[in-house]
Amino acid sequence: MFIEIKGLHASYGATPILHDINVSLEEGRCTGIIGPNGSGKSTLLKCLYRVVKPTTGDIIIDGKNLASISYRDSAKKTSVLMQHHSDALEITALDVVLMARNPYKGVFESECDEDYAIAKTAMEETGVASFQDFYFSELSGGEQQRVMLARAIAQQTPCLILDEPTNHLDITYQIQIMNLIVNRKLTIVAAIHDLNIASMYCDDIIAMKDGHIIEKGPTKTVLTTQLIETLYGVKASIVDYNGRSIIVYERG
DSSP states (O other): OOEEEEEEEEEETTEEEEEEEEEEEOTTOEEEEEOSTTSSHHHHHHHHTTSSOOSEEEEEETTEEGGGSOHHHHTTTEEEEOSOOOSOOOSBHHHHHHGGGGGGSOTTOOOOHHHHHHHHHHHHHTTOGGGTTSBGGGSOHHHHHHHHHHHHHHTOOSEEEEESTTTTOOHHHHHHHHHHHHTTOOEEEEEOSOHHHHHHHOSEEEEEETTEEEEEEEHHHHOOHHHHHHHHSOOEEEEEETTEEEEEEOOO
């Protein structure tokens, strides 16, 4: 799925957050959005999954303006793993994942055997099948994160939108989950705070600061020591390891 963002501006009340965002998200590639806290990463994603309405500009998905697509139909195109989610859901983990099938159901239509099979497969892939009968609120932060990822996968969309997908996960699950995500060969756009994760898994990088895109392009080209210092105010070295860039930060 090809996504084009043209002249996008967004605000929270009277406070401008995004300024003239212009970028294309290529089909079948993983695009990482990096930048310091408050740079607009999450707001840009929220515009893509329609939680924040842009003040001006357009988001074009496969030639159609997102604003002209019904919420039901857009939910068949993009699934979301949000950075923050309610941990007070008093339903089972399996029921949380089954919510992903709602865009494909009629108003009074119940889940069928196929829906259950899709949900359980997604839970197996994310390592939470053993928690299917646990209440979501009983799970740890990392377990909840993997259940929510299973829900995004079970939605079976051509595009995954991920806001800090490795939040709350130890290094084992960070690698497992990122492998699972990128190996699906979907159009992926992810806000990522760990630059080494971004370097390992992203085909392209969008670098943001103060609501502006300051650099974009292939990861190998964009992710430089100069960019890291511009974004974060820290010095770093970049070492090549098996064709991937490893970032080593300098101590103050």
